[in-house]
Amino acid sequence: MKIDVKKTAQLLENHNNIIILVHSNPDGDTLGCGYALLRALRKLGKKAEVLRPENVSKKYNYLFDDLGKEDFTPEYVVSVDVADIKLLEKDAREKYGDKINLAIDHHPSNCVESEYLLLEDTAAAACEIIYKVIDEMNVAFDKKIADCLYTGITTDTGCFRYSNTTSQTYMMAAKLVEHGADGPLINRIMFETKTKSYVILEKLVMDTLEMHFDGRCALVHLDYDMYEKSGSDESETDPIASKTRQIEGVCVGIFLREKEDGSFKISLRTLEEVNASEVCRKLDGGGHARAAGCQCDGPFENAKEKILAAVGEYLK
Structure with missing residues (x-):
């Protein structure tokens, strides 16, 4: 069932012990979504964890290196920026591929079989959607959440160079900078730093x-x-x-x-x-x-x- 941002926020507020799925070979958008949402849920007093793939590039460590791990039995499964369950890591796919309660995505080709789907295919990045969800839950944006969301937006817009960049993209990025996102540093890490x-x-x-x-x-x-x-x-x-x-x-x-x-x-x-x-x-x-x-x-x-x-x- 397709739902809107308000219904999505209500679902998240009404559940606990939430596991968040990101796609394999994760990029800044799926990781930014996952960890921004995790941080917001924890601020609401909920237990939440991202099922992080093993092969995450070290350049993304700043998104999660301050977070402790929470042990719990997942009761609610959320996927972010995942267009198809085939894109999940094998372990995640086998454990949760047919148990996704809520999918949040911006891919027009999304075919995830989930109980609920929040799909905004005009969003330049899935992090734009997560921004709206966090705002709807009345969670205060802090620097860490802002850094996560800015990372996703700059990743999927190619540092605001791609044609998917909209006025909404620029306005959200500006607000994230107001909340403490370090745009210059993140852009340097994403686009100018190479091993x-x-x-x-x-x-x-x-x-x-x-x-x-x-x-x-x-x-x-x-x-x-x-x-x-x-x-x-x-x-x-x-x-x-x-x-x-x-x-x-x-x-x-x-x-x-x-x-x-x-x-x-x-x-x-x-x-x-x-x-x-x-x-x-x-x-x-x-x-x-x-x-x-x-x-x-x-x-x-x-x-x-x-x-x-x-x-x-x-x-x-």
Whole structure:
């Protein structure tokens, strides 16, 4: 059942022992949502915990490194920024995939089977929705909550550069800064601070660059052994997805990441003339108009052929 912000706040106020699910390979939006909501619920005297995946990038530690762990038997399950239960970590999916009471999301392609769904697909980031929910619960915004929400907003708007950025986005960001969010520091951590291992990995990946459709599509791929060569891991790969779209003349950027089982995770980043979500839905994926993803069986040539065929329907 689809619900609004007011009903969502009421549900959260009426439950306790809440477990919050975030998606695998977590980014700043899903983590920002999870920990902002956790902090708000704890301020209301409730027990709450985020089921955090193992492979969280160290750059996100400031979102949760001051929090203690609470032990309890979950009675209410909430997912944030999760468009499909397939995107949950295996452990979370097996334990709670069919027990989600409340899903909060901004992906138009959301297909989570939950008792209640708060979906605002015009929100630039799921953290914009969580902002409204916390405000509706009359929880006072503090610096920690503000930092969490600002992180999600700046992540999903590419530091306010993407076309999903709206006047609401700017106004919320301004209010979060008023509440203590350290915008310059967060933006530096998110977009300007890179580990040596990431720099090496990025070079290995960008060296695989291929151009297709008369230069309108750029494709790169990551072989699984590149992690060992660079000393990196999957948690550091997300920034690479946008690199190909930055090439002059490119309107579709494709990033294929080989997983340990030989399958490929595919990320699309597009300009306005191509709907990334519609392309990825052809391969049972989805996401947003400018950023989406899907998965495909290996080997690499098979995955490449399938995603290029899907993109080609737009770029013929």
